[in-house]
Amino acid sequence: MTNPIVSAAWLMNHINDSEVIILDARLDQNQSNLENIHPNLQIKGARLFDIKNNFSDSNNPLPNTFPSQEKFTAECQKLGINKNSIIIVYDTLGIYSSPRAWWMFKTMGHSNVFVLDGGLPEWIKEGYPIEIRHETTNFLLGNFEAKLQPEFIKNKEQILENIATKEATLIDARSQDRFNATLEEPRAGLRSGHIPGSINVPYTELLKDGKYKSKEMLSEILNLDDQPLLFTCGSGITACIVLLACELISDNPKAVYDGSWTEWGSTNFPIEK
Structure with a gap:
């Protein structure tokens, strides 16, 4: 059984690996009334994995439901994700919405995905590189292909x-x-x-x-x-x-x-x- 979580130290050691892609899977609001203490910061080089707007079924009245295989493929490709990408997901609350993103990749057939234990707060505590949050989307189109595991x-x-x-x-x-x-x-x-x-x-x-x-x-x-x-x-x-x-x-x-x-x-x- 592969360990599905990685430490901040591990990510820091691999942050420049060509196949590593860091995804910020934060939710700006949550039903648990938890407060984002670093709303304007992100891990350096992270890409926004927008669960609410891009990675949910917008036609479903229920919140946060799985998008179609086709939509998941298209949104991942826009983020520059490839078939061989090693994906690290985190959120701004430590552990909250990042496991959802991790499970979505597993469900869509991509097993090379991991959760950053402690998320952004742990990363900042360790003094690792951060930057002002931005939502850049001009990545080279990736070749990721979702394969739904129903x-x-x-x-x-x-x-x-x-x-x-x-x-x-x-x-x-x-x-x-x-x-x-x-x-x-x-x-x-x-x-x-x-x-x-x-x-x-x-x-x-x-x-x-x-x-x-x-x-x-x-x-x-x-x-x-x-x-x-x-x-x-x-x-x-x-x-x-x-x-x-x-x-x-x-x-x-x-x-x-x-x-x-x-x-x-x-x-x-x-x-x-």
Whole structure:
């Protein structure tokens, strides 16, 4: 199992490698109300991986859903990404939206992708080179080609079926109070509660100071068996934080419920509280 995360020191040692491309996968706003403390800075040479505007299905009313294979290919090529690129993704909160970008590349068939543990805050703390944030898009067109791995994404019907079959373990990354419906959903109009049979692992329990906890601690918190794993959250972002934590310690098959609670909570599908 290849380690899917890299340290700031590793990236600094490889920052000038010709095949390395650094992607800034920040979200300027987030449902967790976390504050970007360096909104105007980026890692030197980073390219903006715009999840909201370029790497989501703009025709889908749900937020952050996977774009088509064709759109993903076109947007990656615009960023100068090639088939042989070694992609390092980071965000400005340490670990937040970067695992989503990482999982999107995996789902689109590109395995040479890694998350910068600690993200921009760790990079700045180490004194490594930064620059004023910009959104340059005039890169040489890359030859990247997406090849969708459909088993990595699940829809609501597949999640509904799993309630009955229990073939996979469904992990919900939202906070405990949202999972237990003691706090209203931040998105208006959604029911509160959780998908029947799911277990709650708030993504915040897996992180410390913007980095993943040790593999030993992750194993203790997650307590995984051999079942396939499915991941859900509010809109498919923080589910990938938990998925990546599981990837650090487990080879179990993994998939994300892309619609997550934003979709499930707006249907008449069963819920538990």
